[in-house]
Amino acid sequence: MESSEALLTLLQEGRGCEVVEEIKRFAQDERAVRLNACLFALAVCSQHSELKTRQAAFKALKEVCRIPIHLFSFIQYKKELKEGMKCGIWGRALRKAVSNWYNEQDAMSLAVAVTKCKQREGWSHKDLLRLSHARPAYETIALISKYVTKGWKEVQVAYADKENSEEIINLLSYLEVVEKVKHPCDETEVIHLIEEHRLEREQLLTDHLKSKQVWRALLKEMPLESMLRILGKMTADKILESGSSEMATICDRIQSEALLKKTKIHPLSILLASENYKKGYGSQGKVKWEPDISILKALDSAFYKCFMNVxxxxxxxxxxxxxxxxxxxxxxxxxxxxxxxxxxxxxxxxxxxxxxxxxxxxxxxxxxxxxxxxxxxxxxxxxxxxxxxxxxxxxxxxxxxxxxxxxxxxxxxxxxxxxxxxxxxxxxxxxxxxxxxxxxxxxxxxxxxxxxxxxxxxxxxxxxxxxxxxxxxxxxxxxxxxxxx
Incomplete structure (x- = not known):
């Protein structure tokens, strides 16, 4: 709040709706350096005394909080702003806004989101669905809500004897796959499921991530930014070894002009990744590795190619x-x-x-x-x-x-x-x-x-x-x- 003088002045002047529009512009146009400030400002607006400002803030929730971690952060800011006050945060307006956030999502995208990011900032999807008294607007959202709050076994029982639509069948199939890789299973099967259903690293067990073949499957579709963040760990864990096919795949993807253009990655992002990898140890010094010359050359090549993105x-x-x-x-x-x-x-x-x-x-x-x-x-x-x-x-x-x-x-x-x-x-x-x-x-x-x-x-x-x-x-x-x- 000490850094929010301009925000509070605008609210006191009755310009809350303008503030919300500005928050939306910064979030949607990716003008914000980090979204936390936008989320905090939106939380402040959602608790302002003026009704129109509060309504505008809650209406903008879906547009500003595009992924679960944004939603969890917004709720946590509201909790912190309310600390020391006698009233709670879960009023009718917030319950409706959170319920709408889930109901307005594409069903398959929501299934991926709730299985990748289950909880952050001390909040989980189960908490939000329970506290918002969410009423699913569609059968597909009802399925995902039941999965989050009751678990997979309850979902299996509930949908076992029904005549399910194709969309429901696809969701059930995807959730079954996610549940299957939560348990130890054959390496070949894990690889097949990753490739068929585009599973991501966050959905797998730690034991699965000890396999080079599993990593090879993940690397085919892994976002470039995610790959750059874990180059050191993959080298330390011997997933990437000099002359290996995994190393060749990584180097090809890092300097792929088409991929660099598609992701619009900035040269300084590549430079930072290169310098972090070059030093040979993680931020806390626990993970150590010997930098590989092939990766350093690929990063150097990518740095110059990325100027086309500016x-x-x-x-x-x-x-x-x-x-x-x-x-x-x-x-x-x-x-x-x-x-x-x-x-x-x-x-x-x-x-x-x-x-x-x-x-x-x-x-x-x-x-x-x-x-x-x-x-x-x-x-x-x-x-x-x-x-x-x-x-x-x-x-x-x-x-x-x-x-x-x-x-x-x-x-x-x-x-x-x-x-x-x-x-x-x-x-x-x-x-x-x-x-x-x-x-x-x-x-x-x-x-x-x-x-x-x-x-x-x-x-x-x-x-x-x-x-x-x-x-x-x-x-x-x-x-x-x-x-x-």
């Missing part, structure tokens, strides 16, 4: 990299060094935007830098650190653009130093550039290792501070450039 915003960019302090530290929360991140961001913008000026600056001096499309990540990294370091002054690139009469829509300043000394106010320096160029230029200050800094005028919508860095920061910069935020 759509230009058609603005004039100036990317300024601060080399005043050492760029050899690691971006918090990742295993990637700040110089590699700076080089990757520079490559993404310069390869995507036709009008991009790359600058490196230090010790009162700024140097234009040429980044060409045929340069590798190593080449760009070398180019960025070739001048000596000195003190930090993030106003230098803006002053350079003003003095050289360069028209810039977006200044993106990347620095490793959370503490800066300024020859002039960054805000005032930007205003001078705006006056000279006649353009409403914007400035993004990204402290790659910063835990917090504030140079921006909160009244100026063209100034943004980013502390730390991840893929979400790239989306935020794009959204700011396009006036979406």
């Amino acid at each position: 759509e230009p915003v058609n603005k004039r960019f100036a990317v300024a990299v601060d080399v005043s302090s050492s760029l050899c530290s690691v971006v918090p929360g990742t295993s990637v060094s700040t110089v590699i991140v700076a080089a990757a961001i520079t490559m993404v913008i310069s390869r995507t935007e036709m009008d991009t000026q790359v600058l490196i600056y230090s010790e009162g001096a700024v140097f234009p830098c040429t980044i060409t499309a045929d340069m590798s990540l190593v080449d760009v990294t070398t180019e960025l650190v070739k001048i000596p370091s000195g003190s930090t002054d993030c106003t230098i690139p803006i002053t350079w653009a003003t003095e050289n009469r360069k028209a810039v829509d977006m200044f993106v300043v990347l620095t490793n130093n959370p503490l800066w000394t300024f020859s002039a106010s960054p805000v005032e320096t930007l205003r001078k550039h705006r006056q000279q160029s006649g353009i409403f230029s914007k400035l993004v200050m990204c402290g790659l290792t910063s835990i917090g800094h504030a140079i921006a005028d909160t009244e100026d919508r063209g100034l943004l501070n980013i502390c730390g860095f991840d893929l979400g920061a790239v989306n935020i910069i794009r959204n700011l450039a396009q006036d979406l935020i």
